[in-house]
Amino acid sequence: MINVHDIMETIQMIQEENLDIRTITMGISLLDCCDADIDRSCEKIYEKVCRKAEHLVATGEEIEKKYGIPIVNKRISVTPIAVPLAASGGNPVKYALTLEKCANTCGVNFIGGYSALVQKGFAAGDRALIESIPEALTVTDHLCSSVNVGSTKAGINMDAVRLMGSIVRRTAELTADRNCIGAAKLVVFCNAVEDNPFMAGAFHGVGEPDCEINVGVSGPGVVRAALAKLPKDADLTEVADLVKRTAFKITRMGQLVGKEASEKLGVPFGIVDLSLAPTPAVGDSVAHILEEMGLEMCGCHGTTAALALLNDAVKKGGVMASSHVGGLSGAFIPVSEDAGMIDAARCGNLLLEKLEAMTAVCSVGLDMIVIPGDTTAEMISAIIADEAAIGMVNSKTTAVRVIPAIGKAIGDELSFGGLLGAGPVMKVNYTKPDIFIHRGGRIPAPLQSLKN
Amino acid sequence: MRAIISVVGKDTVGILAKVSALCAENKVNVVDVTQTILQDMFVMIMMVDISAITCTFSDFSDQVTGYGKEAGLVINVMHEDIFNSMHTI
Numbered sequence: 217m218i219n220v221h222d223i224m225e226t227i228q229m230i231q232e233e234n235l236d237i238r239t240i241t242m243g244i245s246l247l248d249c250c251d252a253d254i255d256r257s258c259e260k261i262y263e264k265v266c267r268k269a270e271h272l273v274a275t276g277e278e279i280e281k282k283y284g285i286p287i288v289n290k291r292i293s294v295t296p297i298a299v300p301l302a303a304s305g306g307n308p309v310k311y312a313l314t315l316e317k318c319a320n321t322c323g324v325n326f327i328g329g330y331s332a333l334v335q336k337g338f339a340a341g342d343r344a345l346i347e348s349i350p351e352a353l354t355v356t357d358h359l360c361s362s363v364n365v366g367s368t369k370a371g372i373n374m375d376a377v378r379l380m381g382s383i384v385r386r387t388a389e390l391t392a393d394r395n396c397i398g399a400a401k402l403v404v405f406c407n408a409v410e411d412n413p414f415m416a417g418a419f420h421g422v423g424e425p426d427c428e429i430n431v432g433v434s435g436p437g438v439v440r441a442a443l444a445k446l447p448k449d450a451d452l453t454e455v456a457d458l459v460k461r462t463a464f465k466i467t468r469m470g471q472l473v474g475k476e477a478s479e480k481l482g483v484p485f486g487i488v489d490l491s492l493a494p495t496p497a498v499g500d501s502v503a504h505i506l507e508e509m510g511l512e513m514c515g516c517h518g519t520t521a522a523l524a525l526l527n528d529a530v531k532k533g534g535v536m537a538s539s540h541v542g543g544l545s546g547a548f549i550p551v552s553e554d555a556g557m558i559d560a561a562r563c564g565n566l567l568l569e570k571l572e573a574m575t576a577v578c579s580v581g582l583d584m585i586v587i588p589g590d591t592t593a594e595m596i597s598a599i600i601a602d603e604a605a606i607g608m609v610n611s612k613t614t615a616v617r618v619i620p621a622i623g624k625a626i627g628d629e630l631s632f633g634g635l636l637g638a639g640p641v642m643k644v645n646y647t648k649p650d651i652f653i654h655r656g657g658r659i660p661a662p663l664q665s666l667k668n
Numbered sequence: 669m670r671a672i673i674s675v676v677g678k679d680t681v682g683i684l685a686k687v688s689a690l691c692a693e694n695k696v697n698v699v700d701v702t703q704t705i706l707q708d709m710f711v712m713i714m715m716v717d718i719s720a721i722t723c724t725f726s727d728f729s730d731q732v733t734g735y736g737k738e739a740g741l742v743i744n745v746m747h748e749d750i751f752n753s754m755h756t757i
Contacts, residue, residue, distance in 0.1 A: 218672065218715070218748065218751045218752070218755070219755070220702055220704060220711070220713050222751055222754070222755040223672055223674055223713055223751055224674070224706060224711065225755075226746075226750065226751055226754055226755075227674055227676075227744055227746075231742075278726065281725070281726045281729055282725060282726075282746075282747045283746055283747050283749070283750040284729075284744050284745065284746035284750070285746075285750065465754045465755070468753045468754050469750065469753065469754055471753065472749060472750060472753040
């Protein structure tokens with residue numbers, strides 16, 4: 217018989233430490249939906265997405281019941297819409313509305329893929345798609361958008377960076393009456409991954425199969441609870457080993473759920489993304505893990521080192537637990553979605569500069585950060601450029617998801633509700649980077665791109 | 669196919685009898701039972717065979733957890749694979 221202690225440990229992880237499967241994301245290729253007529257293309261997309269994802273939500277709920285493990289989100293990611301748009305031309309917002317209709321029909325929480333990959337330059341459809349993002353995110357509720365502006369191989373497309381500064385700002389402006397929520401569904405990437413199940417940056421890359429299931433696990437609360445039991449004088453090798461062991465268990469669960477979902481849906485199993493994804497719920501915070509390691513508060517000196525240890529140990533523990541690890545895999549540090557980060561940002565202990573340093577060692581980048589409403593488009597572009605440079609040079613994924621709080625300043629807060637949480641407006645540096653940003657062109661790929 | 673029924677709460681008369689009766693009604697065979705006291709709480713773990721179950725696993729789970737709610741107990745019904753995958757290599 218299975219050990220009683222093991223059974224109770226699993227139940228405690230789920231019920232008291234917020235262990236859950238964050239998402240089952242079905243990736244669907246739209247390459248066979250491209251048509252020269254945009255209306256026909258939209259019809260094909262609606263038909264294919266609804267056919268493939270018809271049973272996604274019901275299957276997710278069935279698995280939840282069988283294993284007693286919550287599956288918080290069921291999501292869909294599709295081929296970057298810039299691809300069908302290149303073939304069809306026309307108003308890209310039609311695609312946005314089609315995807316929104318798909319999300320409503322299938323009952324999923326989010327649908328991602330209103331995206332363009334422009335790291336080296338704009339192809340047909342790319343610019344039109346990017347320029348339509350503010351409107352697309354205003355007229356939809358479930359749609360998520362992402363743009364890849366740089367990569368280690370290609371360098372950084374500074375024309376796209378410049379454009380994205382104004383797109384982020386415009387998206388926030390158009391949704392100012394709804395807490396600028398549009399900007400919370402828009403990510404600007406460097407080195408975007410093609411099988412990421414997490415929103416807002418999920419899209420189904422063109423190198424992926426026709427349809428697949430990717431799973432994102434969660435579990436910061438479980439790691440924190442495990443570390444809380446460790447003596448305060450245990451050394452950091454012991455800390456890393458404990459994180460590895462815990463990450464292994466969490467990932468095994470993701471692997472089990474992913475395999476089962478793929479069998480039930482008759483769709484190949486893609487990857488497990490072994491990310492520690494926090495939620496605003498108490499006890500589900502990455503910042504609190506860092507504090508459990510011995511920092512008085514997240515944001516103090518030592519935070520970057522603690523995060524580097526955590527991020528690496530999560531990967532090492534998880535990699536053996538799954539047959540295919542992919543996506544972003546590591547520790548997320550979204551400010552508004554993490555109770556500990558929110559507290560640290562509120563009292564001024566966690567600053568944008570520290571967060572930027574942390575993104576060099578975490579799994580993604582500057583995430584869910586509320587910035588003052590008077591932040592200019594150029595300043596947002598410069599934030600994106602800095603972050604993309606960290607990603608490009610370190611051969612890792614970085615991203616920017618900042619929310620300009622239109623009409624608000626330091627001391628105010630934005631509240632998005634649900635998993636997106638709430639966050640204080642954080643201080644930015646107002647010194648102008650305008651001339652640098654207006655130069656445009658490309659930042660050449662770094663020497664480390666020449667690996668062959 | 670086996671599942672684990674875990675019961676946690678204050679010890680009262682008839683918990684084992686009631687859960688076993690629900691199992692019998694649905695042709696779920698009790699394979700093993702362990703009882704213990706963990707942190708002052710009564711903890712019972714039942715391993716059951718669900719190969720011949722006469723309703724859906726989901727309905728069975730609802731019936732047993734429903735009884736738990738009435739009796740003020742926390743009852744979970746989970747397929748054994750989740751424990752095997754988490755705790756064994």
